[in-house]
Amino acid sequence: MTQTRVERKERTRRAILDAALELCEDSSLVALSLRQVAKEVGIVPTGFYRHFDSIESLGLSLVDESFASLRALLRDVRRDQGSTTDIVDGSVSILVDHVHRQRSHFAFIARERTAGQPAVREAIRHEIELCERELATDLARLPGTTDWSPEDLRILSGLIVSAMVAVAEEILAAAQRPEAEKQIVEKARTQLRMVLVGALNWRSRT
Amino acid sequence: MTQTRVERKERTRRAILDAALELCEDSSLVALSLRQVAKEVGIVPTGFYRHFDSIESLGLSLVDESFASLRALLRDVRRDQGSTTDIVDGSVSILVDHVHRQRSHFAFIARERTAGQPAVREAIRHEIELCERELATDLARLPGTTDWSPEDLRILSGLIVSAMVAVAEEILAAAQRPEAEKQIVEKARTQLRMVLVGALNWRSRT
DNA sequence: CGATTCAGTGAACGCGCGTACACCGAAACT
DNA sequence: AGTTTCGGTGTACGCGCGTTCACTGAATCG
Structure with a gap:
C-alpha cells in the first residue's frame, strides 16, 4: 500500500x-x-x-489559509526586531520575501478584501485590524513613543499598515519585472523612514 | 417632438x-x-x-467616469489650498464629501483596482499614477520642500495617496455608521499631520 | 414626402454552468 | 473473508450566458 x-x-x-x-x-x-x-x-x-459544499465554503478555507501566511509575516518581522539589522531595511525585506513565497495568498487577501462577498470582506477587515493592534503594541516598545497616547499609536500603526498593504499590492502587480520591484522596495523603505521621522517629531496632545 | x-x-x-x-x-x-x-x-x-462592444469596454467607460470624479476631488482639494482653512482639515473634509457624493464611483475604483480584468486593472493603476504625479507637483509648491529631490516628492505623494485610498475604502465600508465614520475622519487627519511632520523634518539625500 | 438611418426587438443557437443520481472499486473495518 | 465506507466516475437535466441575424418603426435627412 x-x-x-x-x-x-x-x-x-x-x-x-x-x-x-x-x-x-x-x-x-x-x-x-x-x-x-x-x-x-x-x-x-x-x-x-x-x-x-460550494465555491463559497472553499473561499472560507482559502481565507483561513491566507491569514496563516499573513501571521507568519508578522511573526518574522517581530522576531527580526532584535537583530542588528536596520529595522526598516529588515522589515521591508521580510515583507517582500513573504509576498514572493506566498504570492497567491497575499493576492487573494488583496483581492477579496475589496471584491469578495461581504462576509469574506468583513473577516479580512477584522484580521487587518488585529494586525494594526499588534503593530501598535510593538511600536509602543520603540524609543521615542513613551509619552504617546494609545490612540496615536493606533493611528500611526494604521498609517504604516496602509502603506505596507499598498506596497504588497504593488509588488504583486510588478511580478516578473525585477527592476520595477527594486524601485518599489526602495520607495517602501523611504516611505517608512519618512513616517518614522514624523513619529520621532510627534507630540501627542495631552 | x-x-x-x-x-x-x-x-x-x-x-x-x-x-x-x-x-x-x-x-x-x-x-x-x-x-x-x-x-x-x-x-x-x-x-x-x-x-x-462588451462588458469589458463598459468597464473601461466606467473607469473614465470614475476617474473624472477622482480628478474633481483633486481639483477641489487644490482650489481649497488658498483658503483660510487648515490644509489637513479642509482636504479630508473634501475627500469625505466626494466619497459620499460619488460613492459608487469610488467603490468601483477600490474594487476593480484589485479584482478587475487585467485591462481594467491596468487602466486604474495608470490613472492613480497620474494622480500621484499631480499631487507631487502640488507638494513641490508647499513651503519646506524646496530642496527636495523629485524622487522624494513622488515617494511622499505615493504615501499620501496610499493613506487616503485606505481612508476612502474605510469610509465606504462604514456606510450608515456615522460614529464610525467620525473616528475614521479623525484618524485620517492625524495621519496626514504625522506625514506632514515627517515631511517638514525630512532632508533629501544629495 | 420618400429614402435612409439606427436604437431597440425577438427568436434561435451552442456552451458552460451547478447539481441530482446511480454507480464503481479499492481501502478500511469487523 | 465478508462487509462497509467513500473518493471518484458518468450521465443527464434545466438554466443563464454571449452572440447571430433578420426585423420594425420612428426620427432624421435630402
Whole structure:
C-alpha cells in the first residue's frame, strides 16, 4: 500500500485549494466556477463535492489559509526586531520575501478584501485590524513613543499598515519585472523612514 | 417632438452605466452579465451592443467616469489650498464629501483596482499614477520642500495617496455608521499631520 | 414626402454552468 | 473473508450566458 485513503483525500483537497488560488488570480473568487477548478485538478465536476459544499465554503478555507501566511509575516518581522539589522531595511525585506513565497495568498487577501462577498470582506477587515493592534503594541516598545497616547499609536500603526498593504499590492502587480520591484522596495523603505521621522517629531496632545 | 434621437441614446447609455455600477457593487464587474444589465435597464440583451462592444469596454467607460470624479476631488482639494482653512482639515473634509457624493464611483475604483480584468486593472493603476504625479507637483509648491529631490516628492505623494485610498475604502465600508465614520475622519487627519511632520523634518539625500 | 438611418426587438443557437443520481472499486473495518 | 465506507466516475437535466441575424418603426435627412 503506497498511500492511505486519508492521504489521497488530503492531497486532492490541497490540489483543489491550489487550483482555486491560481485560477481566481486574474479575476475574483465570485467569477470562479466549480467546473473550472475540477478540470484544473483533474477530477470530474461532481468529485468536488467530496471536499467542499460550494465555491463559497472553499473561499472560507482559502481565507483561513491566507491569514496563516499573513501571521507568519508578522511573526518574522517581530522576531527580526532584535537583530542588528536596520529595522526598516529588515522589515521591508521580510515583507517582500513573504509576498514572493506566498504570492497567491497575499493576492487573494488583496483581492477579496475589496471584491469578495461581504462576509469574506468583513473577516479580512477584522484580521487587518488585529494586525494594526499588534503593530501598535510593538511600536509602543520603540524609543521615542513613551509619552504617546494609545490612540496615536493606533493611528500611526494604521498609517504604516496602509502603506505596507499598498506596497504588497504593488509588488504583486510588478511580478516578473525585477527592476520595477527594486524601485518599489526602495520607495517602501523611504516611505517608512519618512513616517518614522514624523513619529520621532510627534507630540501627542495631552 | 419631446426627445431627439441622440438624447434618447445618451439616456439609455447612462442607464446602462448606472445599472452596471449598482449591480456590480456586491461582487465585481467580472461577475456581471450583459443580460443582468439589460434586464435592469429594461432593454433586450442584444440592445446592449448598440452602446458597448462588451462588458469589458463598459468597464473601461466606467473607469473614465470614475476617474473624472477622482480628478474633481483633486481639483477641489487644490482650489481649497488658498483658503483660510487648515490644509489637513479642509482636504479630508473634501475627500469625505466626494466619497459620499460619488460613492459608487469610488467603490468601483477600490474594487476593480484589485479584482478587475487585467485591462481594467491596468487602466486604474495608470490613472492613480497620474494622480500621484499631480499631487507631487502640488507638494513641490508647499513651503519646506524646496530642496527636495523629485524622487522624494513622488515617494511622499505615493504615501499620501496610499493613506487616503485606505481612508476612502474605510469610509465606504462604514456606510450608515456615522460614529464610525467620525473616528475614521479623525484618524485620517492625524495621519496626514504625522506625514506632514515627517515631511517638514525630512532632508533629501544629495 | 420618400429614402435612409439606427436604437431597440425577438427568436434561435451552442456552451458552460451547478447539481441530482446511480454507480464503481479499492481501502478500511469487523 | 465478508462487509462497509467513500473518493471518484458518468450521465443527464434545466438554466443563464454571449452572440447571430433578420426585423420594425420612428426620427432624421435630402
